[in-house]
Each structure stands twice: as C-alpha cells, then as structure tokens.
Amino acid sequence: MGADPAGLGGGNFSSFMPSTSLFFPKRLQGTALAIQAGIGNFGVSIVQFVTPWIIGFALAGTLLGAPQTFTRAAASSNVWLQNATAIYVPFILVLGVAAWLILRSVPVHANLREQFDIFKEKHGFFMTLLYVGTFGTFSGLAATFPLLIKQIYGPLPGAPDPLTFAFLGPLVGSIARIAAGPVSDRVGGARVTQWSGIGMLICAIAVTFFTAPTSMAEFPYFVAAMLGLFLFAGIGNASTFKQMPMIFPPRQAGGVIGWTSAIAAFGPFAVGLMLGYAVDWFGSFNPFFYWAAFFYLICIAINWWCYARKGAEKPC
Secondary structure (H helix, E strand, O other): OOOOOOOHHHHHHHHHHHHHHOOOOHHHHHHHHHHHHHHHHHHHHHHHHHHHHHOOOOOOOOOOOOOEEEEEOOEEEEEOOHHHHHHHHHHHHHHHHHHHHHOOOOOOOOOHHHHHHHHHOHHHHHHHHHHHHHHHHHHHHHHHHHHHHHHHHOOOOOOOOHHHHOOHHHHHHHHHHHHHHHHHHHHOHHHHHHHHHHHHHHHHHHHHHHOOOOOHHHHHHHHHHHHHHHHHHHHHHHHHHHHHHHHOOHHHHHHHHHHHHHHHOOHHHHHHHHHHHHHHHHOOOHHHHHHHHHHHHHHHHHHHHHHHOOOOOOOO
16 A cells, blocks of 8 residues: 555656745745645555555445455455545545646746756756655555555464554654654754764664564554654654755756656656565665665765755855
8 A cells, every 4th residue: 555556646646746945935845845744644554544545335225336355364355446436536536626727837847858858967866866765765654554554464373454653653753744844944854864874874773673573563663763753754754855046046957956856756667576586685674774784874864965065066
C-alpha cells in the first residue's frame, strides 16, 4: 500500500508544489510548502490505516460484486477490494473538479526550452540528491515498512500484524514535515537539513541491530528506529523545500521543486528493489541500511559544504 502504479499522484505532487511556491514570499515558503506537502502525505497514512477495514466487509451487499478469497498463514478470509474504489474515486472526482474550477494559474510563464535551464545548475543536481535522501526515504519506507515487519518478525511466535503498524511511519513523517516548515523559515533550511541528515544516518545504523531478532522483545526497538527514520526524513522533506526557493529565482525554483519531486517519487521502486538485492546477495536487509547510511553521509557533506557552513556558496 502507498504505491502509485499509474504515476498520477506523483505527477500531481510535482505540479502543485512548484505552483504553491510561486504564491508565497520567501520568508514563508518553508511553512507553506511544508503544510501543503505534509497534509498531502497524510494520505499515505490514512489509506494504510483505513483500507484494511474498508475491504473487510460487504459495503453494499452484492451490489459491488462478490468477495475475493485471501489466504494467509493457512487461514482464509474474504475481502472486497472493490470497496476501496467505491470509497476513494468519488472523493478524487470531487476534488479534481474543485481544483479545475477554483485553483489559480501560476503567475510565471516559460516555454519548454527555457525550463530546461535548471539542468545547467549544479545546485539543481545537489538539491535533487538531498530530496531523494529525504522524500525518497519517506516514500520508499512507507511502501516497504509492512513488508520489513513481515519478513523480519513474521516467523517469530506472537508475530505482529504488519498492517497494524503500516500507517505509523507515514503519520510520523507527515507530522514532522508540517512541524519542520516554520522551523526552517526561522533558522534556515540548510541547518535543519543538516540535523535531518545526521538523524537519518544514526537511525539507519540503529535499525541494523534489530533485523535478526531472536524474540519479539526486540520489536519495539526496531519500530522505534524505523519511526526515527520517518521522523528525520519528514523533517528533511520540509527543510529541502525551504532551501530551493532560497537558492534559485522563482521560475527556476518552481522547476527544481517539480523535478526533485518527480525523481524522489521513485523512492518506493528504488527502496523495494534495493531491499530485494540486499536479501538476494547478502541474505539480510542490513546492507540496504548500510547503503542508505553511506548515501546520507554524502548528502550531509554536500549540504554542509554548499549551504550550511559559514561562507557557503549558497547559504540558505
């Protein structure tokens, strides 16, 4: 859950976030972008929390169709997957029509050739790396958190139901993003991004101590380390979006925000793929978290040198 097979959600995010940045002064962009994106990210948590309940009963008798049989741990149960469509699609249609009728056009225009000038800027590349490290972590782990619980703790006696915990990571990350926006406006996005990177580095290493458990007594520590990753990733989601409008002029900032959002949306694909490789090649999930920690270290160094240190080229 939390994936977007058609890509429409990711494309929508990559369009409305740049638009939002053009309606607010620089001093408020951290707050504005964090609130908009953070509330939007609540959708992942809500869907992961509500959907198992929605599909667990006959919503409209036989009007929506017959149930499907789901087998797990030698037990079978009926689910009504079509219920999710019946519940979510009307909301999507209403909000789509409202957006068409109410939203204003951005006050900046540029042709396609002009928009490509962001790829000539090294800071566009650097900010893409930073946002992949933060939002890529958030989106990737949001999609794979239940799988990790199932694979690591599922074989143990008294194993937890992964769906019971799936919504917690996205919830923590979303709240952190909203809260970190005003802080980034006050103390600077680069400084908050530095804290975020260090926190993710520590939590990624901490997770590796609880991926080969011998009892369920280790499970709370695993969950705590994972939620720490979500927390600091959410903080970095907000702070990096504060940095971009400070580094680039408005039109370019919008383009960089859209581009980085699109690239970081590959998080679920990349994280799922790398977790699979880690298990196939090394028989453990730990190599993935070591790779992630190394990447966070690179991001910390880039952010400090280019943006956070005294005398940085683009202090923000």
